[in-house]
Amino acid sequence: MSEFPHKPTRRTVLKTGVAGVAAGAATVAAPMFFMRNAWAQEFCNMPTGGSVTLGFNVPQTGAYADEGADELRAYQLAVKHLNGEGDGGMINTMKPTMLKGNGVLGKKVEFVTGDTQTKSDAARASAKRMIEKDGAIMITGGSSSGVAIAVQSLCQDTGVIFMAGLTHSNDTTGKDKRRYGFRHFFNAYMSGLALGPVLESAMGKDRRAYHLTADYTWGWTQEESIKNTTEGLGWETVEAVRTPLGAGDFSQYLTPVLNSGADVLILNHYGKDMVNSLTQAVQFGMRDKQVNGKQFEVVVPLYSRLMAQGAGENIKGILGTTNWHWSLQDDGSKAFVKSFGQEYGFPPSQAAQTCYTQTLLYANACETAGTFAPPAVIGALEGFEFDGMGNGQTLYRAADHQCFKKVLVVAGNENPTSQFDLLQVVEEVPREQVTYNPSIFGGELGSADAKAC
Amino acid sequence: MFGISKINDIMLLVAFAAIILAGPIILEPIGASYPDLLQKFAIFGIFAIGFNILFGLTGYLSFGHAAFLGVGSYAAVWSFKLLSMNAIPAIAIAVVLSGLFALAIGYVSLRRAGIYFSILTLAFAQMSYNLAYSVLTPITNGETGLRVLRTDPRYLDVMFGADVGAAQPTTNFFGIEMTGWPGFYFCGIVLIAAFAFSIVIFRSPFGMTLRAIKSNQNRMGYTGFNSRPYLMSAFIISGMYAGLAGSLLAVTDPLAGAERMQWTASGEVVLMTILGGAGTLLGPVLGAGIIKYFENIFSAFNESVLNSLFEFMPEDVRHVVVEVAGLFVGDGWHLTLGVLFMIVVIFLPGGLMEGAMRVLRIKHSPKVTNIGKSPQRDIVGEGAIEENLDDRVRTAPARSKPTG
Structure with missing residues (x-):
């Protein structure tokens, strides 16, 4: 092991030296290049050109x-x-x-x-x-x-x-x-405020609700808001179950619903999750069931037309809210x-x-x-x-x-005239009814001071 | 043996350091010279270097390395929340915790080799992901991600009388804010240190043992050599590298999300290493840079960018070219990456480093026939070890058979 098969020759040493010096010089010069935006700017990304x-x-x-x-x-x-x-x-x-x-x-x-x-x-x-x-x-x-x-x-x-x-x-x-x-x-809180009276007139004051909730910030706050509203109406919350986002198959979460004595299923799901859970709930025959002497109902608090397209026939008559239609x-x-x-x-x-x-x-x-x-x-x-x-x-x-x-309360259209005509506006809830006190959620806005970036 | 390669290695390290530190200038022409992307280059470079110590040297393909990245991130953010906004305690805690985590997972997973080892690590990583995502939400804050809040206790900061006031606190390194360019230089220096340590491992007898495990673990067993402790050490070191990378992600951007632990993130580091060249020193860093470049730059190309790019063409031709090119950029960036990966795996199983060596005509480049069998050689430095190895092996009648 004392041989030197890769002994550095004069040539390699020279080459490396030159490269090293060049790179070193570049490094020293570097700060002057990328600090160019550091001055002459009152705030981040001030537009200077046309x-x-x-x-x-x-x-x-x-x-x-x-x-x-x-x-x-x-x-x-x-x-x-x-x-x-x-x-x-x-x-x-x-x-x-x-x-x-x-x-x-x-x-x-x-x-x-x-x-x-x-x-x-x-x-x-x-x-x-x-x-x-x-x-x-x-x-x-x-x-x-x-x-x-x-x-x-x-x-x-x-x-x-x-x-x-x-x-x-x-x-x-x-x-x-x-x-x-x-x-x-x-937001979810406004959905709850808008949905409350409509749910009361459609389903009465004596209901037992079962929540399936997407397990992240939106799902949590929506579940809480809807629960507050329905419990305010006198409804009872049987159980609120968290489901992982993007679960695909919801049958394991849907099976216990019918045995729980609940007569309303609230789906706090969005996008593909809502399409899957609603479709499976309908396949389970939930919407044809009579529980506690009442028709079993499904509610989807946040609706969108793209979701309605995905769920197809299954959304007919199901209540929810939307920002605009x-x-x-x-x-x-x-x-x-x-x-x-x-x-x-x-x-x-x-x-x-x-x-x-x-x-x-x-x-x-x-x-x-x-x-x-x-x-x-x-x-x-x-x-x-x-x-x-x-x-x-x-x-x-x-x-x-x-x-x-104003917030729109919508229902799945019973007789759609086109592939886009899937939701029917049930009620336009006025702004006064969905306005709430900002202090209920806490949090702070922080400073508006401009920053250079 | 060390005397021979030392000068080469120092040259390699100096060149590497110069390129990393001059990165903002070198990468300017390809539009990658902004702090966030360069930070990602450095951080994922560290992650891939660590992964390469396990996969490149021992041939054990871990498919769950993102779990250690995630553990590192969560540990760092908790350190920001409970101890101090300084980067040092966060990094130290993250590295130690991910090392312990690697010890636990490695203890079980390393009882098996080959595909079974991969599946075990994948299972553990996926378990960690689901725990972080929906079970341990008080610790991880689930999908929303763990963030630093103004109201967190930060006992060390309070003890030393640091007052953040009403502003949202930012991570720092003894007063230097760890965002933007300072953040990149911090990550870059850590990357250089990590790279230097990986050279040391590659050249050490320990590294040689790891290579021996890759070439024929059975034969090692027959000669009475217990390879498990070596594998275990490699696994832990590699997990600590991942934890270090995870903590740097939190240092430059104090937010830890569960998606960092998803199997796609584990797969990404495998891609980085193979794309660059498993078992080489520089390959993983190169692979990490390319994948992050694609993710951040190619995904941002839209029609108007393409139109201005092909402006020199006549109207009709340009329309067709933009249509076709549009498939490969924007939301189609995965497609481009897939094509590149296929080309590399089919024509250059030794990764881009093999390509570079062929172009530079470095002598005795061994022909690589599959991904597992990496060239074990770098542009500079490693030739020496290979020569010595060849001398010794030549005396043995049969070369090792592939163990699969």
Whole structure:
């Protein structure tokens, strides 16, 4: 072992030396290159050129990919309308509005997209890329409350405004609310408030409810909210069972329901989970059963048209709530359905409506504030009262950054006239009835101070 | 033996360190030069280096390494919540805990080899994932993920009188905030240290024993050599590397989610190692970089980016090209990765490092016939060991048979 078969020759030593010196020099020079954004910037990603970049962070793969695809369509439509292309959509119906269809503050709107994969890690990585690399001034999107909360707290830390997309958990604007995060979508607590009276008139005061709940933040808060409402009506909660997200087969959870003496099944599921659990419940013949002398009923507190499409026949007559539905006849909804239909050939989902509205609201707040600086934009959004966006008179409450507007109670359509006409609006619950005290959830918004990034 | 490769190894380490530290400049042209992605390169590089110590040297394919990554993350976040926002206690606790966790899982799993070992580790990892996801929610906060809150106790910080005030606390390394570029340099230096330690293991008699296990464990047994303690050590070291990577994920972004432990994450590190070249020093880091690059950059390409990329083409041709290319980027990035992986496995079973060696025409490159049989050789340095090994083996009449 004393031979030296690989003795370094003069040549290798020279070569390595040169390479080493070059690399070393580069390392020393490095800090001067990437600190270039460190000065001359009052806030994170201040737009300097003729354009402004928005970051659309939606699930493109995974369980919520359908919702994500529709959200992305809505965002692209919103960008078109902001830049003055197309027919303008809800820009024409929004009141009050400062939007002129020439971009935002005279700058052309551009966008970057990313895939959240419905995972907090991936969503935060994607949002960070938009902020650090692409210079996004605002992040929006999300189709799961866990992801929305994770991205919202990241945005608070980096000082970039987050306009939440589809997220229904109370926590998003409850205990996990943030100064930089805003939600237009309604929440589980409002679903409960809206659903209560309808459930009472449809099913009476003497019922025994059984909950199946998706085991994460949204499921937990929805179960709690619906339980509060139904117990307030005098219903009894037999049991609340947590099911893993994406379980696929729910038969093991459904079998005990009929033997428990419950006569209402409440499915706190969303997306594919709801499609599977509802379909299996119907296959078990639950909806034809008589329990305690009453007709057995199923309730799905959060509905969406995309879910209704998946569940098909099984949803007929089943009650639930939704943020918005394309069949609404106000000017804003009609304008949005028209331009979305012209662009893509089918009506938008509620996810699309909330994302489109959020983009316009952000742009309008920038115009109102006259700057992109987040503290001023936050000021313009807080307490903003508007109309003509499809949900009637709406308030962005300053105390928790939650929008208050009417909530739709819907039922599966008994006689659908088309493949999109699956939900029927039973009642438009007025805003006053779903408004609650912001202090019930706790949490704190934190500071609005601008940060350099 | 050490004297021979020492200079080569130091050269390798210095070059590696220079490339990592100059990463922000080198990666600028391909659009990867931003802190978050470079942090991910470094962190998953550490994860893959650790995995390679087990898989590359002993040939034991663990399909549950993400469990250690997750344990490291949760341990680090709990350290941020209970002790201090400083990175050091978090990393120390995470490494120790994941080592203990690896001891427990390894004790059971290493009783079997081959596919049974893989299945056992997969089962344990999937169990850990489900525990974190829906059973141990008070510790892990389930799907929502464990986060640092302003109101957490942080006894050490309080003891030393650090006052975070009303702001959300951020992780630090004795006052330097661990986000952005400082976060990357911190991870980069840890990566260099981890790489140096892996060189030491590769060159040590311990590393040689591990290779012997890979080449023929039965024969080792017949000669009266107990290989279990060596396997166990390799498994624990590799688990600690994973825990270190997990804790760094929490240091740069103090949030731990259960999906980090999912089997897809375990599969990812296997892909990284094989793509780069199992059993090589540099391969795993290279593989980790490529996979993270695809995940973060390719997934972000959309139609408008493609249109501007192919602007030089005439309208009609461009339309077709964008349509076709659109399948492979954006939400189709998995497809591109799959194609790349197939090409590598079919044509370069020794990973990209084998490709690099063929291109550079490094002499005696052994022909690799399947993934398990890695080249065991790096661009620099390792030739020496291989030469010595060959000398010794040449005297034996038959070379080892593949054990599968």
